[in-house]
Amino acid sequence: MSTRKGQFGFFDRDNRLAKIYKLNGFLPKLNALIDWEMFRPTLAKVREKEPGKENPNNVGRPPFDVVLMFKILVLKSMYNLADERIEAEILDRVSFQDFLGLASCDTVPDARTIWLFAEQLKNLELECLLFDRFNEMLDSSGFAVKSGLIVDGSFVEVPRQRNTKEENAQIKNCEVPERIAANPHVLAQKDLDARWTKKGDQVFYGYENHGMIDDEFKFVRGYGVTDAAVHDSVPYLDVMPEEPAYPDQEAFSDAAYVGERIETGLKERGFLPIICEKGYRNKPLTKQQKAMNKIKSSVRCRVEHVFGEMKMRMGNEILRSIGFARARFWIGMRNLMYNMSRFVSLKSPKKCPKAVKVR
Numbered sequence: 001m002s003t004r005k006g007q008f009g010f011f012d013r014d015n016r017l018a019k020i021y022k023l024n025g026f027l028p029k030l031n032a033l034i035d036w037e038m039f040r041p042t043l044a045k046v047r048e049k050e051p052g053k054e055n056p057n058n059v060g061r062p063p064f065d066v067v068l069m070f071k072i073l074v075l076k077s078m079y080n081l082a083d084e085r086i087e088a089e090i091l092d093r094v095s096f097q098d099f100l101g102l103a104s105c106d107t108v109p110d111a112r113t114i115w116l117f118a119e120q121l122k123n124l125e126l127e128c129l130l131f132d133r134f135n136e137m138l139d140s141s142g143f144a145v146k147s148g149l150i151v152d153g154s155f156v157e158v159p160r161q162r163n164t165k166e167e168n169a170q171i172k173n174c175e176v177p178e179r180i181a182a183n184p185h186v187l188a189q190k191d192l193d194a195r196w197t198k199k200g201d202q203v204f205y206g207y208e209n210h211g212m213i214d215d216e217f218k219f220v221r222g223y224g225v226t227d228a229a230v231h232d233s234v235p236y237l238d239v240m241p242e243e244p245a246y247p248d249q250e251a252f253s254d255a256a257y258v259g260e261r262i263e264t265g266l267k268e269r270g271f272l273p274i275i276c277e278k279g280y281r282n283k284p285l286t287k288q289q290k291a292m293n294k295i296k297s298s299v300r301c302r303v304e305h306v307f308g309e310m311k312m313r314m315g316n317e318i319l320r321s322i323g324f325a326r327a328r329f330w331i332g333m334r335n336l337m338y339n340m341s342r343f344v345s346l347k348s349p350k351k352c353p354k355a356v357k358v359r
Contacts, residue, residue, distance in 0.1 A: 127332035148250030
């Protein structure tokens, strides 16, 4: 309890945390339900020394623990914070310190250290291994795939570029415009890997997250990342598993995935394609086709819940990075963060949603 005004008592920090968690108990649940040590073997790869670069005298400050650094990236991704902002939030917020296991007197990694750790994970493409490791834990925790799979894409935008039409044409051809190449400061702020696309009346600039979820638990089971101009159907078979979890496992998709290549590929792997049919100018859908599409969409729409949750919780509107490699890393982290959040929510209610099957 407190002694005098302006002085901290022994239990003041715990009392404040109790009030915070009464208002929002997500972080302590996340901390308690996930065994963070399962990620250590993968994260330790960033500390492996190259041959000839050993440090026998242990010169310099010891590096921060890799699990601590990863949990900082979890917070950064979950709340869509810049490196400088996440450093400030850890210093300021007692709930973040508690999640990370830091005391008020402990040293907090600075923005540069946080950025560098993310770069090391990105360079080694460890976000894929971390994502797979968590999915292995889901399978062993009673959330193995026992229902159909749904694939869809969601645009992930980056800050829009103010280039001329000629410059955009050059960038589309994988060329660096002379004006941009001549100024290193401008070049550092230009995302030359992102692409423009249009869907309906909306224009997007950035990348696309091609996610595969199960229709029972709504976990992301696999994903792929492309620039926004790549059609949804192109990476479809790369995202899908090589074999089904059970015979004739359902594969749901919207009309964007209609085509012989996808349908044949799914059947050859043992899946049952359930793809919404597409109408054409001189060949509109029949009443029966529209009725079947409505039934298929009642399951397929569950993937929209996943992308909607990402947008609301993680600020999926704008990606805070430049270049495809970083976009791939942070989109992978967002898929992992969504699965963590979903895991917490499913462990809390009395029962999980039932799978819906369409034949």
